[in-house]
Amino acid sequence: MADLRNFFVLNAQILYWIFLAPFQGKRLVSLSQTFHHMVRIGVQAVPMAALTSFSIGLTLAMNGAHELARMGATSYVPDLVSMSILRELGPLLVGVVVIGRSGSAITAELGTMKVSEEIEALEVMAINPIRFLVVPRFLAMLVMLPVLTVFGNYIGFVGGWSICHFALNMDTNAYILRLISSAHPIDLYSGVIKSFVFAWLIATISSQAGLQVTGGAEGVGQSTTGSVVVSIIAMLVANALLTGFFFFALPTGS
């Protein structure tokens, strides 16, 4: 329970440093630090996110082609690919990649800093560790996860295209047109909004796990494992809730 309370306190502190502190004459969050973490969280994850999304696009198209062929409806494969990737798999898979790469790194870094007295040193130097360490990572995550998600979506479509084009002999133009006509804006937006929520969860859960590390290297390891597990579970639960919200609760849902 104390963990949960600390988690909400951390969220409040992050929001305070982003929205309130600038108006109280406090030092701003470092932009260069934020960009630094954007490169680490976003740019450096591009190859991995691309590979994951490409293979899932490929797999979806293969599965879809196999099933739809029995009904002679292989021309609906692009619909299946676009729908699944935009709404669910794109945000989820990129989220998993980022949890594995960056969420764990955030916990391990902050945890190591905690056990080697670096965080205490910052506090003694009157540098707030939340502002200095957590907020740049949080902002970087919040920007880069949706960006990576949109990028991953495109790569996923390429994966689907490669099956449709080479195995089903579908024309590239037809694939693109089919894709565009089947995807509604809400499919894209819901996925991007999901990835915002995932980014929030990943950044705060990982930071919280890192800041509460005790007990040396073993503690860092345990916290890192814990943060990955909790992030993935939280992301899946949030995904289910958001899917329910977008496609059942909203009247405009298709």
Next chain:
Amino acid sequence: MAEPVIEVRDLVRKFGHRTVLNGITFTVEKGDTMIIMGGSGCGKSTLLRHIIGSLRPTSGSIKIFGRETATMTPDEMDKLRQRFGMNFQFGALLQSLTVGQNVALPLMENSNVDAGIIDLVVKMKLELVGLTGFENLKPAEISGGMRKRVGLARAVALDPELLFSDEPTSGLDPIMTAVIDQLTLDLTRKLDMTAVVVTHDMTSAFRIGTKMIMLGAGKRAGTIIAFGTPDEVRNHPDPEVQQFIKGEPDGPVPLKLAPEDYIESLLGRERSKGVNY
């Protein structure tokens, strides 16, 4: 009459059932170099952590510059902390930054001077601790003793009124120890900085200290057993103080457990009863 910079009154700190600090009372006046001595694990670093506000006392009061720290808001604490520098036992440098950036950190975060001046100050402070030319190395690429010296350079980067040092000379060679001691002397005697130094290096303690306290061990753990100027402490009648200063292996602080206790700790209370010595 010098004004008190730090006043500690009846400081008590318990971790669970273990009392680590038990009624510590002392005063540090402006310009003093206060040495906190004591055996390993006697609570020296814990005491220091209370003074810098990292830990909160179970009871008692700590005043710095005449203001009670326990009741301060985080903002007030930050204002206070900008007036002092802390040199951690193992340097506590940020591993992700270079040596130069570490020293520049307090300047960049807590002052509004421009980059050119920060660069200059960093070079000056590194020169003070004999590390010119190491600006661009990461803390992982330099030795433990060098990390400590970078920690000291960072602690004095903002020219603080009050300097805390946690074992600044342990792990340094004799020449570097003398350099660090001389630096502490220069800062305190010439710039009128006040210093609190935790150490168990007796040579360096008597070289730089103007006041000393010693924390006890065993039954008197967590209490001050000696207080005074270096001369008073050197001639202190307490045998434990004498044992510590002279570095003797056996005395009031026993070398080993008594035979009865040793047998008991090995075999447990019941089984040790029938053992003949």
